[in-house]
Amino acid sequence: MSNISLTIDRQRVEVERGTTLLQAAEKLGIHIPTLCYLKDINEVGACRVCVVEVKGARVLQAACVTPAAEGMEVSTNSPRVLKARRHTLELILSDHPMECLTCIRNQNCELQSVAEAVGLREVRYQGKTTSYGEDTSTPSIVRNPAKCVLCRRCISVCQKVQGVSAIQAQERGFDTVVAPAFHLPLGEVACVLCGQCSLVCPTGAIHEVNQVDEVWAALADPARHVVVQTAPATRVSVGEEFGLPPGSIVTGKMVAALRRLGFDRVFDTDFTADLTIMEEGHELIRRVKEGGPLPLFTSCSPGWIKFIEHFYPGLLPHLSTCKSPQQMFGALAKTYYAEKAGIDPASIYVVSIMPCTAKKFEAARPEMSSSGYRDVDAVLTTRELGRMLREAGIDFNVLPEEDYDAPLGISTGAAAIFGATGGVMEAALRTAYEVITGRPLADINITPVRGLDGIKEASVPLNGLTLKAAVSHGLGNARKLMDLAVEGKADYHFIEIMCCPGGCIGGGGQPIPTDIGIRRRRLEAIYGVDERMALRKSHENPAVTALYQEFLGEPLGHRSHELLHTHYIARESVPRKEGAGK
Amino acid sequence: MTHPACCEAAPPGLSGDQQAALDDVIEKYRNRPGALISALHEAQEAVGYLPREVQVRVAEGLGVPPSEVFGVVTFYALFSTKPKGRFKISLCKGTACYVRGAPRVLERLERELGIEAGDTTGDGLFSLDVVRCLGACGLGPVITVNEDVHARLKPNRVRSLLEAYRRAGHEDRRGRG
Numbered sequence: 139m140s141n142i143s144l145t146i147d148r149q150r151v152e153v154e155r156g157t158t159l160l161q162a163a164e165k166l167g168i169h170i171p172t173l174c175y176l177k178d179i180n181e182v183g184a185c186r187v188c189v190v191e192v193k194g195a196r197v198l199q200a201a202c203v204t205p206a207a208e209g210m211e212v213s214t215n216s217p218r219v220l221k222a223r224r225h226t227l228e229l230i231l232s233d234h235p236m237e238c239l240t241c242i243r244n245q246n247c248e249l250q251s252v253a254e255a256v257g258l259r260e261v262r263y264q265g266k267t268t269s270y271g272e273d274t275s276t277p278s279i280v281r282n283p284a285k286c287v288l289c290r291r292c293i294s295v296c297q298k299v300q301g302v303s304a305i306q307a308q309e310r311g312f313d314t315v316v317a318p319a320f321h322l323p324l325g326e327v328a329c330v331l332c333g334q335c336s337l338v339c340p341t342g343a344i345h346e347v348n349q350v351d352e353v354w355a356a357l358a359d360p361a362r363h364v365v366v367q368t369a370p371a372t373r374v375s376v377g378e379e380f381g382l383p384p385g386s387i388v389t390g391k392m393v394a395a396l397r398r399l400g401f402d403r404v405f406d407t408d409f410t411a412d413l414t415i416m417e418e419g420h421e422l423i424r425r426v427k428e429g430g431p432l433p434l435f436t437s438c439s440p441g442w443i444k445f446i447e448h449f450y451p452g453l454l455p456h457l458s459t460c461k462s463p464q465q466m467f468g469a470l471a472k473t474y475y476a477e478k479a480g481i482d483p484a485s486i487y488v489v490s491i492m493p494c495t496a497k498k499f500e501a502a503r504p505e506m507s508s509s510g511y512r513d514v515d516a517v518l519t520t521r522e523l524g525r526m527l528r529e530a531g532i533d534f535n536v537l538p539e540e541d542y543d544a545p546l547g548i549s550t551g552a553a554a555i556f557g558a559t560g561g562v563m564e565a566a567l568r569t570a571y572e573v574i575t576g577r578p579l580a581d582i583n584i585t586p587v588r589g590l591d592g593i594k595e596a597s598v599p600l601n602g603l604t605l606k607a608a609v610s611h612g613l614g615n616a617r618k619l620m621d622l623a624v625e626g627k628a629d630y631h632f633i634e635i636m637c638c639p640g641g642c643i644g645g646g647g648q649p650i651p652t653d654i655g656i657r658r659r660r661l662e663a664i665y666g667v668d669e670r671m672a673l674r675k676s677h678e679n680p681a682v683t684a685l686y687q688e689f690l691g692e693p694l695g696h697r698s699h700e701l702l703h704t705h706y707i708a709r710e711s712v713p714r715k716e717g718a719g720k
Numbered sequence: 721m722t723h724p725a726c727c728e729a730a731p732p733g734l735s736g737d738q739q740a741a742l743d744d745v746i747e748k749y750r751n752r753p754g755a756l757i758s759a760l761h762e763a764q765e766a767v768g769y770l771p772r773e774v775q776v777r778v779a780e781g782l783g784v785p786p787s788e789v790f791g792v793v794t795f796y797a798l799f800s801t802k803p804k805g806r807f808k809i810s811l812c813k814g815t816a817c818y819v820r821g822a823p824r825v826l827e828r829l830e831r832e833l834g835i836e837a838g839d840t841t842g843d844g845l846f847s848l849d850v851v852r853c854l855g856a857c858g859l860g861p862v863i864t865v866n867e868d869v870h871a872r873l874k875p876n877r878v879r880s881l882l883e884a885y886r887r888a889g890h891e892d893r894r895g896r897g
């Protein structure tokens with residue numbers, strides 16, 4: 139690697155060839171404001187908020203896309219630079235609704251931060267504002283083009299990371315808008331509702347559907363018995379909503395916080411994650427014995443489900459029929475738990491705390507009501523839980539650590555790692571190995587399926603059969619495996635797919651920001667949770683054993699089939715004709 | 721502004737000839753996402769314009785997401801998502817015409833037709849476009865209606881001019897039964 143030497147603000151710095159001025163400045167502790175830049179994903183130099191002055195160059199350069207060159211003399215804070223940045227921002231804001239106080243991104247908005255960073259105190263232009271209205275067509279995501287600064291981060295994530303391309307820049311000039319094909323609402327096109335766009339949007343232009351008030355109303359209703367379940371990934375991320383470093387394990391505090399909000403029972407999605415392993419594991423064994431269809435695909439990630447329904451409907455028979463842990467929980471809360479606790483299921487209201495926007499869509503799927511009641515009544519993302527706790531004035535950081543309620547709060551470490559890419563596979567292999575061979579695994583840490591590689595593989599010898607497994611996360615990677623499967627070349631027994639990069643810890647409903655470094659720290663924390671658990675294999679969960687004894691009978695039995703399994707539908711990618719699809 | 725393409729009534733289906741020509745274009749560029757612009761261009765020549773149906777077929781044929789096809793179609797002025805009217809009105813936007821009052825003619829045309837430049841009237845009779853200099857600079861402001869050239873057009877003559885075409889159009893239709 140050849141090094142380059144340059145000066146930035148009169149300080150000398152050495153960097154590798156290919157380093158941008160933005161990164162070089164960072165090395166000197168100089169923070170250049172950015173808006174459209176998203177490392178590795180959106181490096182397009184569109185907003186020009188990051189301009190710097192390079193000696194000898196006629197025009198100011200965008201630091202995020204300009205490579206450092208030998209001998210360059212760069213100024214990041216000359217009067218010309220500061221003036222240009224303010225001017226750029228004034229233009230961006232000239233058609234921006236200044237609604238910070240009532241905006242969902244208030245106090246966590248990059249546009250606000252940039253305005254502060256460049257010292258903007260007035261906006262001299264008042265332009266025409268956009269006439270594109272809000273898009274509230276989905277249960278998960280809201281688009282509000284009025285607050286869009288056309289940074290294109292959402293487009294890049296949707297296209298490059300997720301391989302979905304639901305949204306693009308449409309029209310030109312002042313009419314430019316980031317929207318689906320034909321200006322259709324998001325709910326009518328092949329958007330998987332993963333919310334990755336909402337994670338990277340610097341403003342309030344794409345955000346989760348906010349259900350906090352619905353949950354407040356349920357909690358205030360004395361006729362309702364309100365129970366809550368928490369997804370594996372939320373216990374290593376919700377602390378970030380309260381200033382804790384990424385990767386803080388806050389399980390006990392989260393339980394305490396939920397009790398203080400007034401939930402009647404605080405249960406855990408981890409319980410039904412263990413149950414999923416029992417059901418899906420037996421499904422795998424049955425398919426291997428009875429000749430397929432193989433590979434079997436996991437079914438716990440609702441964005442992934444919607445993806446395969448839109449893009450690979452021919453492969454739907456490969457999907458496990460298991461409902462996700464969230465939905466299994468809801469179905470059991472209104473049957474098994476209702477019976478056990480002697481509560482009328484009609485009065486039970488199930489809330490889930492999820493790292494995921496697609497979970498809102500999943501909960502609203504009409505078939506998710508096999509008990510006669512809707513499995514899950516309301517889904518709050520991690521961000522919404524953060525907001526709700528702030529509204530309640532609960533000081534998260536001083537809360538004691540409390541335990542989940544029994545029995546739907548009892549779980550193992552195998553369930554916790556559902557929150558990480560590879561975790562479902564690892565949990566399944568831990569159980570499958572022991573159930574099939576009758577021997578304990580020598581080392582239950584199955585490291586080949588861990589980590590952030592896009593596609594991971596493992597094979598495990600099981601009594602004469604070598605079980606071959608593959609794992610992917612981020613739908614762009616899933617596409618690669620699916621294309622193999624279409625050609626009949628996916629030579630695996632079992633494939634785990636998580637919609638979001640990193641798995642649920644990187645879900646579209648997680649705290650903002652969520653970047654690769656933060657994903658790594660949450661992953662480490664999830665495996666830390668696993669290690670601290672007394673039980674680390676799903677089939678050892680005593681509450682799951684009791685559930686089978688008292689209620690379900692056996693895995694894949696009649697009751698399981700009725701309550702815990704589901705079916706899928708092929709969906710079109712876009713309505714073909716005008717006027718269709720309404 | 722009005723949002724093109726999404727709020728219109730369903731267009732008439734494609735004729736057999738148009739279908740066949742479109743099939744040829746798509747076959748030619750199958751699985752070649754890089755050829756999107758050429759394919760759209762030829763598809764427009766085959767069909768006359770690019771209704772949603774055609775864009776979706778191009779998207780599927782070339783392997784380009786529909787959102788991207790629509791992005792390209794709405795970015796380049798040469799693509800149109802609406803059928804042209806029976807009478808295609810083109811208004812010259814050259815400097816000479818501009819100086820001689822083209823903006824006022826445009827304003828009047830838009831008002832009389834009830835559409836903006838780039839649109840087609842609901843009855844399919846007129847479409848209105850602003851085009852590059854027609855080269856008749858001495859005669860500005862100039863418009864063309866199909867092959868007819870109308871020079872030195874004054875705003876106050878717009879209504880009667882349109883009326884004449886409208887009558888011709890209606891007689892035409894009656895004549896055809």
Ligand code: SF4
Pocket residue numbers: 234235236237238239241242243244245247248249250285340341342343
């Ligand atoms: S997007 Fe940001 S700047 Fe715009 S109103 Fe919301 S908080 Fe304010």
Ligand code: SF4
Pocket residue numbers: 279295296300302303304305328329330331332333334335336
């Ligand atoms: S929710 Fe996911 S699929 Fe839908 S637009 Fe956003 S990133 Fe794309």
Ligand code: SF4
Pocket residue numbers: 285286287288289290291292293316335338339340341343344
């Ligand atoms: S919606 Fe958000 S991420 Fe997408 S272009 Fe607009 S401001 Fe950027």
Ligand code: FES
Pocket residue numbers: 171172173174175182183184185186187188189200201202203
């Ligand atoms: S951050 Fe560099 S151009 Fe937008």
